[in-house]
Amino acid sequence: MNLDWTPLRVELDRWRRKGMQYPIWWRDDDATRPTEALDELAVLSDSVGVPVHLAVIPRDATMGLAEYVRDRSNLRPVVHGWSHTNHQPAEKTRGEFGENRPIHIRCEEAGEGLRRLTEMFGDSMTPMFVPPWNRIPVSFLPELAQLGYKSVSTCHPRENVEAAEGLLQINTHIDPLYWRPSRGLSAPQLIIEKTERLLKKRRQGKLDNTEPFGLLTHHLAHTPDVWEFCRQFWLELTEGPFEIFEHP
């Protein structure tokens, strides 16, 4: 795949000259068990030197996944909803934790997700909540903090450092996957331009550069060119003045 990374390289040069650094992180969604695609993800993460926060669906997570993660310190499990079930009415956008469901049931599920994955993954578990479809009502955010979560992750540049008291907002910014009509790589030059644009705004102080700059992927849905794009994306970003984000 022949891509022109020049716009991004020029931007990263400006960072270098200003003596600035950007924090980076990687989130990958929908893991439940070891698969060939998960192998590909783990190997890629290892080769580019960027750990992956693996958003695991608690209800369906297998002990096989726990064993798999145990041997790989570059895979860091986080909580991906409870069962990844859409509970929204047909005419609404999809979501698992929408306000149409009683709050005590949603709390029970989000709490059980954290308990179950902590039991399975032990110390490697990061208490981050990733709502399926990246959607969560604002009214539910304080509940997450109460349940013991330390952060929540959706998409787009965050507006506030905390989503609720004691709950960090750590979003993703670049998603290379196109879902409809069929899965594949989004227009790659546009993703490169978007990356350059977002980093430029950070450099200029127009966006929060303390939020780690995140790539969002879905290993089970990747075509070969999505994998190749991710590989090139990380190689380019780690050529610049980056630092790896470590969850507090």
Ligand SMILES: [Zn+2]
């Ligand atoms: Zn998902």
